[in-house]
Amino acid sequence: MKTLDELYQQMLKRAAEGKPVGVDGDPKLIDCLAHPDDHPLIWRVKPCLCPPDEPHHCQEACDWGAITSGPDGIAIDDSQCVGCQACVDACKLDTLKTRKDIIPVVQELHDYDGPIYAMVAPAVSGQFGPDITMGKLRTAFKRLGFTGMLEVAVFADILTLKEALEFDKNINSEDQFQLTSCCCPMWIAMIKKLYHQLLPNVPGSVSPMIAGGRTVKALHPKAKTVFIGPCLAKKAERKEPDLVGAVDYVLTYQELRDLFSVTNIDLASLPEDNLPHASEAGISYAYAGGVSEAVTETVHQLNPDRQVDIKTRKADGVPACKAMINDILAGNRDGNFFEGMGCMGGCVGGPRAIIKKEEGKANVQAYGKQAAYKTPMENPYVIELLKKLGFPTVEEFLERSHLYDRKFD
Ligand code: SF4
Ligand code: SF4
Numbered sequence: 001m002k003t004l005d006e007l008y009q010q011m012l013k014r015a016a017e018g019k020p021v022g023v024d025g026d027p028k029l030i031d032c033l034a035h036p037d038d039h040p041l042i043w044r045v046k047p048c049l050c051p052p053d054e055p056h057h058c059q060e061a062c063d064w065g066a067i068t069s070g071p072d073g074i075a076i077d078d079s080q081c082v083g084c085q086a087c088v089d090a091c092k093l094d095t096l097k098t099r100k101d102i103i104p105v106v107q108e109l110h111d112y113d114g115p116i117y118a119m120v121a122p123a124v125s126g127q128f129g130p131d132i133t134m135g136k137l138r139t140a141f142k143r144l145g146f147t148g149m150l151e152v153a154v155f156a157d158i159l160t161l162k163e164a165l166e167f168d169k170n171i172n173s174e175d176q177f178q179l180t181s182c183c184c185p186m187w188i189a190m191i192k193k194l195y196h197q198l199l200p201n202v203p204g205s206v207s208p209m210i211a212g213g214r215t216v217k218a219l220h221p222k223a224k225t226v227f228i229g230p231c232l233a234k235k236a237e238r239k240e241p242d243l244v245g246a247v248d249y250v251l252t253y254q255e256l257r258d259l260f261s262v263t264n265i266d267l268a269s270l271p272e273d274n275l276p277h278a279s280e281a282g283i284s285y286a287y288a289g290g291v292s293e294a295v296t297e298t299v300h301q302l303n304p305d306r307q308v309d310i311k312t313r314k315a316d317g318v319p320a321c322k323a324m325i326n327d328i329l330a331g332n333r334d335g336n337f338f339e340g341m342g343c344m345g346g347c348v349g350g351p352r353a354i355i356k357k358e359e360g361k362a363n364v365q366a367y368g369k370q371a372a373y374k375t376p377m378e379n380p381y382v383i384e385l386l387k388k389l390g391f392p393t394v395e396e397f398l399e400r401s402h403l404y405d406r407k408f409d
Contacts, residue, residue, distance in 0.1 A: 004029050004045050004097055013262045015106040036101050040078035041236055042087060043097045048073025050093075061090035063318065064193060082189040083236040084318070084342065085351050098232055098351075102255040105226055108248075109145035114222035118146045119212045119247075121229030122153040122278070123286035123347040126363030127253045127354045128260070128267055134367070135272030140265050142273065152227070153278030154385065155211040156183065156285040156294070157376035161394050162404060163291075164298035166203040167337060172308055177328070177336040180295065182406075183207045183285055185237035186342025187321060192408060195325050204406045206243065208285065209234055211404045213246030218403065219388060224248045228256050230350025233342060242406065252352030277381070279373040286364040287357075288316035288346035292339045294375070301377045314339040316346055 002010075002025040011021040011033050021034055032039045048069075050056050056074055059067040066080035067087060076087070088096045108116060118141045128137065138149040159182060167178055179191065179198060182205040191198050206214070213225040226249045227234060235250045237243060260267065281297060284290030292312035299310045313335035315324035321340040328338065343349040348360030355363075373379040382394065391397035398404075 001026055002029075004033075004043070008033055008100060008103075009258075009262075011103050012106065012258060015103050015110075016259065016262045018110050021103060021107070033100060033103050036099050036104065039099065040076050041081050041083050041099050041232070042076050042085075043099060044074070044076070044095055045097050046093075046095050048095055057090040057092065058087035058096060061086040064189070080193075081236060082186055082193075083231075083233040084186055085232050099235060100255055101235070101249050102251055102259055105249050105251060106259065108224060112224060114224065115147035115220050116145070116224045116226065117216050117220075118149045119152050119209065119216070119225060119227045120149060121209070121227065121231070121234075121286070121347060122151070122156060122283050123230050123350065123353060123360055123364060124228070124253070125283075125286070125367040126360060127230075128257065130363070132267045133272060134277065135274040136267055136270045138273040138275070139270040140260065140267055143265060143270070144259065144263065146226070147223070150212060150216070151277050151282075152208045152212050152229075153282035153285060154379075154381060155208040155215065155282075157278050157282035157379055157382050158386075158394070158397075159183070159205055159208055159211060159404065160281055160291075160294045160298050161376050161382075162205050162398055163203060163295050164302055165395070165398060166205075167295065167299055167310060168303050168306070170203075171310075171336055174308065174336075176308075177201055177333060177338065178203060179338045179340070180291055183209075183291065184341050184347075185231075185233040186318070187340035189233070189236075190318070190321060190325070190340070190342075194322075195329070198325065198328070199408045202408060204408060206246075206404050206406045207237065208282075209237070209250075210243050210246045210406075213248075214403050215385070215389065217246065226251060228253065230347055230353035231343075232351055253354050254352045257354060278371065279376050279379045279382075280368040280371040281375045282379075283364060283368040283371060286347050287361045288341045288344075288349075289314050289339070290346065292337060295337065297375050298377060301375060308336070310337050311335045312337045312339065314341075316341045316349070317344040318342060 007025045141149040179202045209227045228251045238247045281294035315321045345357035349357035386397045
């Protein structure tokens with residue numbers, strides 16, 4: 001019987017050639033690959049072999065209570081799963097696999113008659129090779145059939161302004177504090193599920209991914225949106241009830257690399273296709289500490305004479321995030337702006353990045369240095385985008401539009 005990976009390669013190649021993706025093999029695995037939305041985020045690809053009366057490593061690894069076990073092995077409750085991948089890593093028998101969404105995307109690129117936009121996460125710099133620039137990637141996406149490629153860092157710019165304005169409005173005494181970052185679904189899930197009492201300290205903002213999807217759909221109602229990043233948790237975020245509809249597909253850099261490979265696209269030889277892009281601050285969302293730097297700089301630009309200065313503290317990786325939250329709850333705050341990222345190093349350390357996190361961070365920082373603008377306050381492309389949405393200034397957009405708002409309950 002063919003493995004999931006063998007079926008994946010065969011079906012992806014057929015999809016890229018515009019052929020029907022039906023192949024011989026296990027019908028359940030084929031259905032997972034062809035219709036991932038009908039299946040959970042984590043796929044059980046073979047029977048569980050752990051004895052029922054012994055602890056299951058996957059269940060022990062899941063901090064979110066998403067796994068139950070019974071006589072037929074384990075079951076995963078998709079509504080509780082945040083996509084941290086701890087269970088997949090914990091299963092020594094290779095029984096669990098993470099979802100792949102690229103086959104339906106390739107079929108859409110062949111069949112859909114409306115626009116399809118690729119939205120790349122800020123960690124993308126250098127993921128496909130040291131010489132593969134943003135301009136070459138944009139050309140590659142168009143060759144694959146996408147209408148265009150957007151840098152999600154531009155939406156990180158707008159959200160930086162939103163977070164900075166919220167900080168300036170809400171944090172005016174030593175006992176007040178704000179938790180960010182809206183960009184990491186694992187961090188937000190941690191607060192929602194495990195530390196509910198801190199939700200009032202989290203500004204109600206969507207992530208840059210959701211902001212990007214909503215903006216594209218506001219400007220092009222027939223468009224489909226495909227986010228591409230290093231993250232699995234984004235695949236779960238896309239389906240959260242209050243966010244559903246903004247992003248049609250979430251792919252990983254590894255899935256995109258597989259598509260470049262089966263279509264024989266030689267990225268290095270492609271011409272540049274450049275557009276104005278994000279500020280250095282928006283690009284820095286890709287690594288741990290970047291959001292804090294971006295918001296700090298912007299708060300200082302917005303209101304240089306604040307009585308209560310912004311004092312940041314950050315944590316990356318689930319254990320460090322939990323330790324930081326426990327400190328806050330115990331009264332050892334030592335800060336008033338707290339940034340949490342679910343992965344070590346931030347998104348450059350995401351589970352589906354292609355290169356090492358240190359290399360990823362260095363590439364992102366080098367790309368950020370080339371940006372024409374340091375913060376979103378200086379970035380005319382942000383203003384231009386908001387004008388297209390009908391708002392002359394960022395302040396007016398944030399006051400009158402609810403496009404990027406989120407209500408936590
Ligand atoms: S991916 Fe994470 S949250 Fe989902 S079932 Fe596995 S361990 Fe639990
Ligand atoms: S830090 Fe990890 S879980 Fe959080 S958004 Fe980035 S890649 Fe995803």
